[in-house]
Amino acid sequence: MAGVAAAVALGAPAMAHVEVEADHPQAGAREVTVTFHGEAESPRAGIRSERVVLPPGISPQDVRLAKAPSGWKLSANPDGFTVAGPALKVGQNAVWAITVAQLPSNTTELPFKTLETYSDGAVARWIEIPQAGQPEPDNPAPVLKLTPAAAVPTSASPAPSSAARAPSSPEATHGPTAAAKSTGSKGLWISLIAVAVLVAAILASLRWRRRSRR
CATH class of the missing domain: 2.60.40.2230 (Uncharacterised protein YcnI-like PF07987, DUF1775)
Incomplete structure (x- = not known):
């Protein structure tokens, strides 16, 4: 019972x-x-x-x-x-x-x-x-x-594109125009030096001829 x-x-x-x-x-x-x-x-x-x-x-x-x-x-x-x-x-x-x-x-x-x-x-x-x-x-x-499950990130943050990356050289800093100007300036100086050397050679040749005629 x-x-x-x-x-x-x-x-x-x-x-x-x-x-x-x-x-x-x-x-x-x-x-x-x-x-x-x-x-x-x-x-x-x-x-x-x-x-x-x-x-x-x-x-x-x-x-x-x-x-x-x-x-x-x-x-x-x-x-x-x-x-x-x-x-x-x-x-x-x-x-x-x-x-x-x-x-x-x-x-x-x-x-x-x-x-x-x-x-x-x-x-x-x-x-x-x-x-x-x-x-x-x-x-x-x-x-x-229960509280809801923690949120899971859907994807990793995208890596910055090459265009957005910080410049790493003077050419990148100043752009293609600055690089072209720098190259042009070097070429001009080389040309002037070559002309000067050529003129000096001509003048030396003329002086040598005049001495040889005397």
């Missing part, structure tokens, strides 16, 4: 909940510690296990135990995990935590359906997902609220 009474009590509208929180509640975050608080509601038995169904985007291989009551261990299930061990004292809440390798990046809500088993075999099923705009269900599943 005591077991039946406990089962009936646990099937009644919820007076306690399983709550969930995270140290970095952001979509796409890595190595996040997710902590659960299972409130003890039975006046006769203590909690002995917590079975959690993982939300889409998180597999049992992605989690490891971070914290649990003394003697409790984590075991993987096809759709989640179970933490279990010696039954807690009557009225003692169950607190446990897992580390998730990476949270899904395409959602801002993660429901963790939880089945809470007591030492007398009674099970509290926190599996109903709350709906926006609707009253809270009798047995709500804990839902972790």
Whole structure:
């Protein structure tokens, strides 16, 4: 009769909940510690296990135990995990935590359906997902609220074009006109020197001829 009474009590509208929180509640975050608080509601038995169904985007291989009551261990299930061990004292809440390798990046809500088993075999099923705009269900599943994933840059900044780069030579600084002027000036000086040499040679030749006639 005591077991039946406990089962009936646990099937009644919820007076306690399983709550969930995270140290970095952001979509796409890595190595996040997710902590659960299972409130003890039975006046006769203590909690002995917590079975959690993982939300889409998180597999049992992605989690490891971070914290649990003394003697409790984590075991993987096809759709989640179970933490279990010696039954807690009557009225003692169950607190446990897992580390998730990476949270899904395409959602801002993660429901963790939880089945809470007591030492007398009674099970509290926190599996109903709350709906926006609707009253809270009798047995709500804990839902972790996330902030949106961090924005990812679409592409690297384009490299400056050759036309926009800083000049690296006098010709680049002053442009092609200045370079042409410099080349023209050098050519003019070379021509003048050549003419001067030619005139000097002619004058020397004339002087030599005059001396030879005397």
